[in-house]
Amino acid sequence: MMKELNRMCMEFPAKSCNEGFARSVVAAFATQIDPRFDELSDLRTAVSEGVTNAIVHAYSDQTGERQLVRLECVLYPDTIEITITDFGKGIEDVQQAREPLYTTAPEMERSGMGFTIMETFTDDMFVESKPGQGTKVFLRKVFSVHK
Amino acid sequence: MKFELSKAGTYLIVRIGGELDHHYCDIIRNRIDPELMEPPIRNIVFDFTGLTFMDSSGIGMLMGRLRIVQAIGGNACLICDNKNVLRILEMSGVARLFNRCKDISEAVRGA
Ligand SMILES: Nc1ncnc2c1ncn2[C@@H]1O[C@H](COP(=O)(O)OP(=O)(O)OP(=O)(O)O)[C@@H](O)[C@H]1O
Ligand SMILES: [Mg+2]
Secondary structure, three states: OOOOOEEEEEEEEOOOOHHHHHHHHHHHHHHHHOOOHHHHHHHHHHHHHHHHHHHHHHOOOOOOOOOEEEEEEEEOOOEEEEEEEEOOOOOOOHHHHOOOOOOOOHHHOOOOOHHHHHHHHOOEEEEEEEOOOEEEEEEEEEOOOOO | OEEEEEEEOOEEEEEEEEEEOHHHHHHHHHHHHHHHOOOOOOEEEEEOOOEEEEOHHHHHHHHHHHHHHHHOOOOEEEEOOOHHHHHHHHHOOOHHHOEEOOOHHHHOOOO
């Protein structure tokens, strides 16, 4: 078992102005283990994709409900684990959603690259979704920390 | 995010710096599109010098503007030297759909 160094959890409304906020929070939180700059950039991009998906897709068919995004981070000596949870409409077919260029929102100029980018820019990605209940995206990034 | 629009002949020049995400793509799109409807503008140049972050939202925004200028018989040019941004542009195939230039004077040569 890796030694857990720190953890945090926050919840914010699914508003686009929180995308930059979420990226900054994760980057600031990871600073504790002094990650390499390029690896931290990759992590910021992956987080941005996950949070943007929750904001763009999860609540697209609802109005006025409790539209929240939860962001949880657990920090280990050389690893960060991130879980992005929404309580929205969920994904019918996760396998299909993860395919490059697959999007249900071309009219909103989405390109279908979000999951592909998350997968490429992290070491592990798991997606759990229940239609009508929400989606959970788990990301793990291992850093080659400075010695 | 830093954003600046200017014109040179038939070229609309769009300078974007800082972080480009879904939030700012929505804002930028609404500023660019009316300008593309104004003759003689039919070409677009994206100057990403100083852009430090972009995610998939930027891909969609670029593809959308590319489609507009192609529909009015123009072309699209991209100036970008940030490694992270280029990686996203290349992964998605957007990079090769744009003319790549090293600076604005090269992009609007003969404008
Ligand atoms: N949190 C979510 N809730 C509901 N549906 C989602 C969620 N995340 C992703 N999806 C679905 O999965 C599809 C693929 O997601 P992905 O991020 O790969 O592409 P995109 O968001 O459509 O486009 P891009 O990320 O390139 O802007 C989406 O079009 C959407 O239908
Ligand atoms: Mg997406």
